[in-house]
Amino acid sequence: MTRSSLSPSRYMSEAKSSGGRRTRGTPGNPEDRAGEEIEYASQKALRDTWVSRTRIFLAPYFAEFIGTGVFVLIGCGCNLTYTVLTTNAESAWMATSFGWGFGLMTGVFVAGGVSGAMLNPAVALSFAGYRGLPWIHVPFYFLAEFAGAFVAALLAYACFAHSLDPFDGYNRQISGPFGSAGAFGNFARPFIGNGAAFLSEAVGAALLVLGIFAITDTNNFPARSATPIAIGFLLTGLSLSIGYPTGGSFNPARDLGPRCAAAIWYGADVFTFHGSYTWVPVAGPLAGGILGATVYEALIVSRRAVVEDNESIASSEHRSISLE
Structure with missing residues (x-):
């Protein structure tokens, strides 16, 4: 088959006898084909520019940056709202838990199709260890996620600075009745030691990664298009259940x-x-994430994988019997 027979111009030529209508099967004008080839070459050259290649190379990292930023901006905004606008911020724990869950859901929607939406160094490390994420991406994902969270916190503070002023009398405090630093970085409750807090963060991260592995496992019961929603509610559930002692980072x-x-x-x-x-909220999730991923990969065998393995064994036994 010749190149001209595959050219789109074959189906785009116009016959004078048809009153200018496009007809199929009429050979195109050679000049039209030459113009189309020139246009295609120019578009390809544009895609092959240094700027375009750089943009494609950086796309996953920008996706992690923006996705994490969206996640943290919504979450910190919820924290600040209930810190400033409620007389008892402790009673707002359920609302902020849903806020962080919705923030994670939105961040996954934003970045999922480009970078996989790790949005969490513990998740990125686990996916590199067990799900084929190239290790070369891991440090850049870490930096992008940290930068996204940092910028998002700056934006959240800028949005609430004038609301914080009458709340604490222009005196920013970490703790106490007018403390608001916990709306940004997490702090364990005063009665929780760092050892217990480490355990809480590690267990929470292990359950988070284990849940994400299950939700995204195509051989198990994947959420598919509902993955962001499922992961968002997963974080909400963990925050409501075991996140309170440490703030559930x-x-x-x-x-x-x-x-x-x-x-x-x-x-x-x-x-x-x-x-x-x-x-604590740095080392705990990293350790817990690896633990959760290891537990899933070592102990959870999906039903489909079991069926496929049994079929493979039965097929090999059938071949051996036939040879005998």
Whole structure:
């Protein structure tokens, strides 16, 4: 088959006898074909420019940056709303849990088709270890997620700065009845030690990653197009169930990025408060994420995988019997 027979111009030529209507099967004008080939070459050259290649290369990292930013902006906005507008912020825990869940859902919708929407260093590390995410992406995903969370916290503060002024009398405080730093970086409750807080964060992150692995496993019972919704409600459920003692971060970038932003207004004490608590919401989720991924991959065998394995064994046995 010749190249001209495959050309779209074959079906786009116009016959004078048909009054200018397009007819199929009429050979196109050679000049038209030449013009189309020139236009195609120019478009290909445009796609092959350095700017275009760079944009394609950076697309996953920008997706992680924006997706994490959307997630954190919605979550921090909910925290600040119920910190400033309620007399008892503790009673708003259910509302903020749903806010963070909706934020994660929106972030996954934004970035899922481009980067996979890790939006969490613990998830990215787990997917690199067990789901084929190239390791070369991992440090850049970490940086993009941290940067997205940091910028989102700055935007959240900018939106609420004038609301915070009458709340605390222009005196930014970390804790106490007028403390608001917890709307950015998480802090364990005063009666929770760092060891217990580490365990809580690790268990929460393990359940989060285990749930995400199950939701996205095509050999199990995948949520498919409802994946962002399922993951959002997964985070909400974890926050409502075991997140209260520590604030339910389960995400190093979600905590460290806003904490660094909060240090601009609350000072360096945000890193040393509560027995230098900063390491807990970073190390806990990373350890828990690997644990959750390992448990799923080692112990959860989907029904479809079992059926396929049994069919493979039966087929091999049938071949051996036939040979005998």
